Amino acid sequence: MVSVADLLVDGRLPGNYFAQDLYVRGSTELGLLENRRGDRLLAIPDPLLQAIYVGLDKETGQASKMVLYNCGRWWGKNFYARFCEELADYYSQPMASLSMAEFLQSLQQCWRTHGWGQITLDMTYRDQGFLGVEIAHSPFTAAAPNSPSPSGDLERGILEIFFSQLTGRELVCAQTSCTTRGDEANRFVLGLGKRLQTAPALVANGQSHQSIMQALVQQG
Template identity: 45%
Template sequence: MNLETLLNQSIPGDYFAPGAYVQGDLELGTLSNRRGNRLLAFPEFLVQGIYGGLEQEIGKATPLVLQSCGRHWGQHLFARLAEELAEYYGKPLADLTMQELVYCLTRCWQVHGWGQLQLDWSYSSCGVILVQTHNSPWVKPNSGTSQPSAQVEVGLLEVLFRQLTGQEVQCVQIACISQGHGLNQFLIGLPERLEPVAAWVQSGMDAATILNRLRC
């Protein structure tokens, strides 16, 4: 590689930088991403209205339907991320470093208004990843639920990490803002590792106790 080639070589920056990723057309009244795909902004009360409608129509089946919606969304999100990031960085998603991948995921959450995504590897020796989301728009804070209720995020994260790891991992939520907590917390791991966790959550065990029990 000669000097001219080196100087003219573009260095990919932050793909999800808001000023570059989100494009607005005031004349047309539209929002789109940097590839020209339309973006849609909607208020939180619309989400809550959809949830309320589902509760009235299908009752106790609502959590299963929402989790299924999250899985479907996760499949499409992964396919889109794989295509867009490979095009931008000039290499397949599988060739991104862990640091690059985590950064892209957290920025993706932020720029789309899904809150703040954090991955905690402190429990990796126990075979699980702790995922936390702050300011999630998918759950109503302090709504008084006894069980975690971010089913859309559970389905989304489960499929996303299945695609990323190539393994049939599962996702179990252990804390939720609907219960009065300041954030949503999820554990990602293989089914046999999370089987007792799901039972602990059902019994009403708090997240701190669950995480303490997981310590290897």
């Protein structure tokens, strides 16, 4: 039988760790923002995001995509470490023993609370070895200038490193749709490098997410 007293041994009921009113704290006296663990947070306003795109383009031209991708990877590596540590502390158990539902909900809530939009995983091509990720309302591509090729390099970097660390495999991430070229959301596909070799050419061709996925799946 379920014993309620046993469920409440330490009085704690882990819930929505990233709930916004619990997670973000601010002190106007010090001019500081921090998360519920006391780690510093920064609010990056849209003008700064725009400035990053414009400034990098001015100074580094084509290389700016690479800079943003590298930035995403660096940021993502640390984000993954913090994310795991915070959840493990909160649930008082290692991340690996957390249920997948809790893990995924936490990731989605974390994304939303940070204002990074709405992230959804797409398992449609799981059996073919691909993981899809969709991000709606991305603030990053919203600040990027319109472009015929995808501009979600920051997100591509963060997702690539996050899921590589999560799965313990060296994954590659390609962006298949982007709001800067008129798509309604940013879509990404993750998989092993050799399975995604053809992706950059397909993306550069301006193909839709659906047709890129079809081509990737058909290559066997």
